[in-house]
Amino acid sequence: AQKVTQAQTEISVVEKEDVTLDCVYETRDTTYYLFWYKQPPSGELVFLIRRNSFDEQNEISGRYSWNFQKSTSSFNFTITASQVVDSAVYFCALRGSGGSNYKLTFGKGTLLTVNP
Amino acid sequence: NAGVTQTPKFQVLKTGQSMTLQCAQDMNHEYMSWYRQDPGMGLRLIHYSVGAGITDQGEVPNGYNVSRSTTEDFPLRLLSAAPSQTSVYFCASSYWNGQGKETQYFGPGTRLLVL
Numbered sequence: 001a002q003k004v005t006q007a008q009t010e011i012s013v014v015e016k017e018d019v020t021l022d023c024v025y026e027t028r029d030t031t032y033y034l035f036w037y038k039q040p041p042s043g044e045l046v047f048l049i050r051r052n053s054f055d056e057q058n059e060i061s062g063r064y065s066w067n068f069q070k071s072t073s074s075f076n077f078t079i080t081a082s083q084v085v086d087s088a089v090y091f092c093a094l095r096g097s098g099g100s101n102y103k104l105t106f107g108k109g110t111l112l113t114v115n116p
Numbered sequence: 117n118a119g120v121t122q123t124p125k126f127q128v129l130k131t132g133q134s135m136t137l138q139c140a141q142d143m144n145h146e147y148m149s150w151y152r153q154d155p156g157m158g159l160r161l162i163h164y165s166v167g168a169g170i171t172d173q174g175e176v177p178n179g180y181n182v183s184r185s186t187t188e189d190f191p192l193r194l195l196s197a198a199p200s201q202t203s204v205y206f207c208a209s210s211y212w213n214g215q216g217k218e219t220q221y222f223g224p225g226t227r228l229l230v231l
Contacts, residue, residue: 033218035220043204043224043225044222044224044225045159045206045208045222045225046222047219047220047221047222050217050218050220091158091159093159102147102149102164102166102172103161103164103174103175104149104159104161105161105175106151106158106159106160107158108156108157108158109158
């Protein structure tokens with residue numbers, strides 16, 4: 001069975017601080033995919049990134065960066081120099097392969113509040 | 117492109133009523149899926165489809181039916197609504213480019229209240 005744990009229920013930071021959102025996953029698949037999504041207060045869901053399990057290179061996109069560590073089954077998300085517009089719920093998710101292919105399992109989300 | 121559209125945006129049902137949540141995408145994406153979002157539960161996959169004529173169950177399929185007669189449309193049917201189906205429902209589609217890079221798109225959601 002697949003499982004995604006986002007231990008941080010809520011995080012509050014002041015604007016311009018760096019913040020890291022943790023994500024730990026469990027899967028028996030040797031090939032799998034990890035995702036991050038953003039859900040701002042308006043309620044829509046925004047896809048941020050997909051990472052393949054066979055590619056451990058970290059990725060950076062502007063102020064966003066993702067640290068994938070297979071050894072600790074973690075896929076953490078860092079926002080550098082946070083802004084008020086980053087305030088949202090962030091979800092981490094996992095999709096396996098083989099029999100569980102296409103089935104996406106979400107964590108319960110982390111509410112990030114960036115205060116001015 | 118209109119992206120992923122969902123109708124209605126909000127619906128109130130009485131227990132036992134049936135209804136269909138509509139989802140459509142105009143991007144010619146093969147993969148589509150339905151999720152429900154409940155407070156403190158994150159999103160849970162209800163059903164998904166990897167192409168026209170092909171559907172499969174997700175994590176919480178009971179009480180819901182789907183069909184995929186066209187690439188564009190993926191309706192979700194509630195057979196006999198129950199208060200436990202009160203939730204926000206999201207439809208999504210996915211696209212893989214020639215290099216295998218995936219992008220996902222979500223609809224705006226349907227808020228369903230079952231009394």
